[in-house]
Amino acid sequence: xxxxxxxxxxxxxNCGQLGLGGHNRGKKYASPVFCSxxxxxxxxxxxxxxxxxxxxxGHVYCMGSNSNGKLGIGDRHKVFSxxxxxxxxxxxxxxxxxxxxxxxxAVITEEGVLFTWGNGEYxxxxxxxxxxxxxxxxxxxxTHDVSxxxxxxxxxxxxxxxxxxxxxxxxxxxGRRQNEAFLIPVSNANVAQVSCGVFHTGFLSTSxxxxxxxxxxxxxxxxxxxxxxxxxxxVPLKDCIRIICGNCSLAICSDGLYFWGTSxxxxxxxxxxxxxxxxxxxxxxxxxxxxxxxDSKCNVFSWGNNSNxxxxxxxxxSRDIATMVTGFKGKKITKLAxxxxxxxxxxxxxxxxxxYKTPLKSIEGNRxxxxxxxxxxxxxxxxxxxxxxxxxxxxxxxxxKGSRESFSKKSLDKIEYERNSYRNLAKNAELQASLLKNExxxxxxxxxxxxxxxxxxxxxxxxxxxxxxxxxxEIYLIRNEIEGFKNKLPTDxxxxxxxxxxxxxxxxxxxxxxxxxxxxxxxxxxxxxxLDQNTLLEDSLEKAYKETSAQATREIPELxxxxxxxxxxxxxxxxxxxxxxxxxxNLQILVQKTNEENLIMDKRVQELTxxxxxxxxxxxxxxxxxxxxxxxxxxxESSYIAMNYENSELQEKVLQMHSHNKEIMTNFxxxxxxxxxxxxxxxxGILNGQKANTTRNIISDDKEGQHSSRKDLSTxxxxxxxxxxxxxxxxxxxxxxxKNLRVSSPTRKSPDRSTTYRPLSQEFAGKTPNKYDxxxxxxxxxxxxxxxxxxxxxxxxxxxxxx
Numbered sequence: 001x002x003x004x005x006x007x008x009x010x011x012x013x014n015c016g017q018l019g020l021g022g023h024n025r026g027k028k029y030a031s032p033v034f035c036s037x038x039x040x041x042x043x044x045x046x047x048x049x050x051x052x053x054x055x056x057x058g059h060v061y062c063m064g065s066n067s068n069g070k071l072g073i074g075d076r077h078k079v080f081s082x083x084x085x086x087x088x089x090x091x092x093x094x095x096x097x098x099x100x101x102x103x104x105x106a107v108i109t110e111e112g113v114l115f116t117w118g119n120g121e122y123x124x125x126x127x128x129x130x131x132x133x134x135x136x137x138x139x140x141x142x143t144h145d146v147s148x149x150x151x152x153x154x155x156x157x158x159x160x161x162x163x164x165x166x167x168x169x170x171x172x173x174x175g176r177r178q179n180e181a182f183l184i185p186v187s188n189a190n191v192a193q194v195s196c197g198v199f200h201t202g203f204l205s206t207s208x209x210x211x212x213x214x215x216x217x218x219x220x221x222x223x224x225x226x227x228x229x230x231x232x233x234x235v236p237l238k239d240c241i242r243i244i245c246g247n248c249s250l251a252i253c254s255d256g257l258y259f260w261g262t263s264x265x266x267x268x269x270x271x272x273x274x275x276x277x278x279x280x281x282x283x284x285x286x287x288x289x290x291x292x293x294x295d296s297k298c299n300v301f302s303w304g305n306n307s308n309x310x311x312x313x314x315x316x317x318s319r320d321i322a323t324m325v326t327g328f329k330g331k332k333i334t335k336l337a338x339x340x341x342x343x344x345x346x347x348x349x350x351x352x353x354x355x356y357k358t359p360l361k362s363i364e365g366n367r368x369x370x371x372x373x374x375x376x377x378x379x380x381x382x383x384x385x386x387x388x389x390x391x392x393x394x395x396x397x398x399x400x401k402g403s404r405e406s407f408s409k410k411s412l413d414k415i416e417y418e419r420n421s422y423r424n425l426a427k428n429a430e431l432q433a434s435l436l437k438n439e440x441x442x443x444x445x446x447x448x449x450x451x452x453x454x455x456x457x458x459x460x461x462x463x464x465x466x467x468x469x470x471x472x473x474e475i476y477l478i479r480n481e482i483e484g485f486k487n488k489l490p491t492d493x494x495x496x497x498x499x500x501x502x503x504x505x506x507x508x509x510x511x512x513x514x515x516x517x518x519x520x521x522x523x524x525x526x527x528x529x530x531l532d533q534n535t536l537l538e539d540s541l542e543k544a545y546k547e548t549s550a551q552a553t554r555e556i557p558e559l560x561x562x563x564x565x566x567x568x569x570x571x572x573x574x575x576x577x578x579x580x581x582x583x584x585x586n587l588q589i590l591v592q593k594t595n596e597e598n599l600i601m602d603k604r605v606q607e608l609t610x611x612x613x614x615x616x617x618x619x620x621x622x623x624x625x626x627x628x629x630x631x632x633x634x635x636x637e638s639s640y641i642a643m644n645y646e647n648s649e650l651q652e653k654v655l656q657m658h659s660h661n662k663e664i665m666t667n668f669x670x671x672x673x674x675x676x677x678x679x680x681x682x683x684x685g686i687l688n689g690q691k692a693n694t695t696r697n698i699i700s701d702d703k704e705g706q707h708s709s710r711k712d713l714s715t716x717x718x719x720x721x722x723x724x725x726x727x728x729x730x731x732x733x734x735x736x737x738x739k740n741l742r743v744s745s746p747t748r749k750s751p752d753r754s755t756t757y758r759p760l761s762q763e764f765a766g767k768t769p770n771k772y773d774x775x776x777x778x779x780x781x782x783x784x785x786x787x788x789x790x791x792x793x794x795x796x797x798x799x800x801x802x803x
Contacts, residue, residue, distance in 0.1 A: 005041040006331055006347030008032040011310040015049045016082025017064030017342055025082045030309030030316060031327040032345075037061075037084055040349055046339035047100030047148070048288075052107075053084070053344075058094030060087040060107055068103045069134030070118035076134055089135050090115060100339075101148030101196070106155075107136065114143040114155055122151045123181030124165030130181055140183055149196025149245070153183075154203070156194055161187040161203055169199040170230030171214030177230060187211075187232060197245030197286075203232070204243050210235040210251055219269040220249050222260035226269065235260075237271050246286030250293075257281040257293060264289070264304050264320050276301050276322040285338035292343060293322070298332035300325040300345065308341040464520050471513055478506070661774055668781070679788070 009018040010029045016022065020035065040056035050064030050071060061084035062071040069076070072087040087107075094110040104118030104125060115136035116125040123130050126139045145156040152165030152172060162183035163172040170177055173186040190206035200214030200221060211232040212221040219226055222235040239254040248261025251271065258271040265274075277295040284293040290304025290311060301322040302311040309316055312325045328347075336345035 003040055003349060003351035004036045004038045005349050007035050007037065007041070008328060008331070008333065008345045008347060009035065009343065010312040010327075011339070011342030012308040013082075013342065015065035015080045017046070017049055017051045017339060018344065019051070019063045019084050020082065022082040025080075028309045028316075030306075030312070031314045032312050032325065034329070034331070040351070041346055043096070043098055044335065044337050044344055044346060045098045045100040045105075046285075046337040046342065046344055047105070048102040048340040050100060050105075051337070051339060051342075051344055052098045052100050052105055054095045054098055054107075058096070058110065060090050060095045060098060061085060062087060062105065068119035068132045070100075070103050070105050072105060072117040072134070072136050074135045087136060097146060099146050099148040099153075101153065102150045104148055104153070106139075106146045106148050106153060108143050108146055112142045112144060112157075114139040114141075114146060116153070119151075120181075122166035123179050124148070124151055124153050126153055126155070126162075126164040126181070126183045128181045130179075145193050147194045147196040147245075149201065150198040152196055152201070154194040154196050154201055155183055156191050156203075159190045159192070159206060160185050161191040161194055163201065169215035170228050171196070171199055171201045173201065173213040173230065173232050175230050193242060195243045195245040197249065198247050200245060200249075202235075202243040202245045202249060204240055208238065208240050210237050210240050210243050212245075212249065218248065218262035219267055220245070220247070220261035222249055222269070222271050224269050235271060242284075244284055244286055247289065248286060248291075250284050250286060250291065252281055252284060257284060259291070263291065264318060274322065283335060285336055285343075287338035287343070288340040290338070291322075292336060292338050294333055294336060298334065300328070300333050300336070302343075310338075310341045310343060312343060464516060464523060468513075468516055468520065471509065471516065475509065475513075478509075664774075668778075672781070675785075679792070682792070 007019075009020065010032045011018070013020060013025055013027050013029065016025045018024075018029070018033075019037065020033065041053045042056050044053035045051065047064070047070065050062060050066075052060060052062040054060055060072070062073065063081050063084045064071070065080050066073070066075070066078050071078075071081055071085060072089070073081070073085050074089070090107060090109075093113070093115075095107045096110050097108040099106045101118070101124065104116060104120070106114065106116045108114055114126075116127065116139050117133045117136045118125065120127070120129055120131050120133055125133055125137065127133070127137050140155065140157065140162070142157045143155050147154050149165070149171070152163065152167070155162045161173075163174065163186050164180045164183045165172070167174060167176065167178050167180060172180060172184070174180065174184055187203070191203050192206045193204040195202050197214075197220065200212060200216065202210060202212045204210055210222075211234055212223070213229050213232045214221070216223070216226050216228045221229060221233055222237075223229070223233045235251070237251055237253060237258060240251050241254065242252040244250040244252075248259065248263050251258045255273075257274045257276055259265070259274050260268045260271045262268075276293055277297075277299060279295040279297050279299070281293050282296050284291070287304070287310055290302060290306070292300065292302040292311075294300055300312070301324055302313065303319040303322045304311065306313065306316050306318045311319060311323070312327060313319070313323060314327060331347045333345045333347055336343060
């Protein structure tokens with residue numbers, strides 16, 4: 001009976017870790033997507049960006065990122081796998097448990113053998129090396145639990161905890177902070193289960209107690225503080241069932257789900273009971289920054305960060321409380337695993353009659369090819385009814401392109417692929433024969449065991465018979481002694497004597513005899529059943545051996561024929577390969593010439609690249625200089641605009657001042673003219689007063705008392721007055737208004753005449769005087785005025801004295 005397990009996936013599929021095929025890689029799924037790999041699945045685990053599961057037959061499949069070889073497929077050129085790929089090197093083993101870390105993977109087989117592969121930089125593979133492993137490597141035996149963390153790993157063997165990998169935060173619990181490349185025993189306690197987180201580790205004891213160790217920056221140890229620990233510390237919880245570690249910690253206990261550490265729901269340094277569901281929690285997982293759980297009614301709850309749709313709630317909004325995921329369309333979820341930002345969950349198993357003789361080597365895209373039975377091509381779908389074409393149909397539809405070298409390479413790859421396919425068929429045939437031999441060997445071993453048990457029962461029966469014989473002899477001796485007593489004593493006395501002497505012993509012997517008889521009967525019945533069972537087993541073994549031999553007899557000639565055909569095909573392919581190798585040699589010569597030309601071109605390209613780099617640097621310098629010049633020009637333009645604006649304002653002010661100064665100068669000229677006229681009149685008046693005095697002195701006898709006038713002065717007097725005034729006026733500075741006065745004859749009026757006096761408006765004609773010029777002129781005028789007044793006073797006093 002075979003079938004398939006319903007699968008629901010959601011979250012980020014950037015590396016194909018959801019197994020939805022290459023055409024869906026890189027998408028985000030905010031709601032659960034239903035799919036099936038057409039295979040029954042019993043275990044699964046998710047890492048940072050890869051995932052793995054174990055089929056019902058015990059084969060291991062991996063998908064997602066193949067960095068550091070964490071898929072275990074041995075192909076160093078394969079960056080990722082967007083569909084499940086079989087870990088072929090474990091196909092001869094039956095796996096029962098798988099664990100995915102950030103960059104490494106571990107598997108336990110049915111025999112308790114531990115295999116690891118992937119990144120070994122910190123010794124987390126436990127194989128004694130600090131290097132990557134691209135295929136599974138044996139680590140240890142007698143392992144019943146394993147957990148991979150970010151960069152470390154824990155395993156349980158005979159209830160003892162072993163740790164390896166990074167120990168920088170004390171997560172190994174060895175009492176020191178250093179890496180370990182081998183699995184080191186760190187706890188003698190009875191350990192039942194271990195879980196490795198990012199920087200800490202937790203384990204469950206057989207007494208249902210939880211212990212933690214490692215980093216504690218976010219309270220993930222649950223011990224009431226944030227101090228890290230290099231040894232195991234007890235968490236205050238009882239009746240625990242399971243411990244889950246990641247960035248924080250979860251514990252499933254008999255009374256509910258407990259959380260401690262830091263997440264979107266807050267920071268808790270000690271365990272806090274979460275309200276998730278009214279039904280008991282049966283499974284839980286911790287993702288990169290989110291939590292997810294299942295209750296006993298198969299309801300799924302999630303909370304935390306949701307930037308990639310990892311909560312499966314149909315949106316990308318975060319939740320700080322547990323929210324039920326409702327996108328399963330009535331399907332029940334039984335198991336789940338959380339990765340960095342994605343979730344894979346298992347639904348119910350749908351069983352149907354299908355026979356697979358060998359493990360599925362690859363689940364390519366949306367299909368499962370079965371190598372041992374070409375007509376059984378399985379298909380996988382995202383939704384019921386959706387199917388894709390076969391792998392070989394898809395490969396035959398690819399367009400051939402490229403150079404002759406790539407064509408030859410593809411042809412050789414195709415030949416190699418066919419050769420490997422035939423080899424796989426031969427291996428499958430050998431595997432069938434080996435399986436038949438193993439079954440026959442198993443039957444023989446069972447028969448040998450039954451025979452051994454039968455022999456043991458016979459020996460026990462023989463021993464019991466001997467004991468029974470001894471007991472009979474003892475009874476016979478006792479009876480003889482009793483007969484002797486009978487002969488010597490009366491009957492009643494004999495009976496009493498025998499009772500007194502051997503009564504207790506006789507009872508004990510009777511009891512032993514009855515027990516021995518009962519045991520003998522049981523042993524005889526067991527022996528009879530064992531003989532019957534042995535007979536049936538021998539018949540079954542003989543029948544199975546005959547059937548196996550007959551089947552092998554029928555199949556082996558066919559296999560030999562196939563192998564012969566494959567050998568012929570191999571020879572034909574070798575001939576083709578030689579032809580292709582010859583062509584490939586020619587192509588290699590051509591490629592070599594091309595490479596030489598490419599080297600020359602590369603040198604030229606390098607030179608041109610250097611020249612371009614130099615020109616680019618020069619251009620950048622010019623651009624930088626241009627930017628500086630532009631900045632300077634902009635600054636000058638701004639200054640020019642500001643100066644123009646200031647100049648316009650100054651021009652307006654100058655015009656205003658010029659107009660105002662003109663008005664002031666006009667008024668001042670008028671005032672000076674008036675003052676000069678007054679001064680002239682006053683001077684003439686003074687001169688006229690002097691003449692009158694002189695006339696009165698000369699002509700004292702004039703009785704008429706006539707009013708004197710200038711024409712009454714003599715010529716000498718007029719000349720003296722004129723010379724005195726001229727001397728006074730000549731002593732004045734050129735800019736003095738008195739300089740322009742003219743002494744005329746007192747006997748005539750002064751006619752209109754030209755003057756050498758220049759008004760201020762003419763002195764500053766053609767230019768605009770500034771305020772300092774105007775202030776200087778005004779100061780000079782004031783000084784001249786004071787000097788004129790002083791001279792006038794001196795003139796008045798001097799003339800009076802002279803006259």
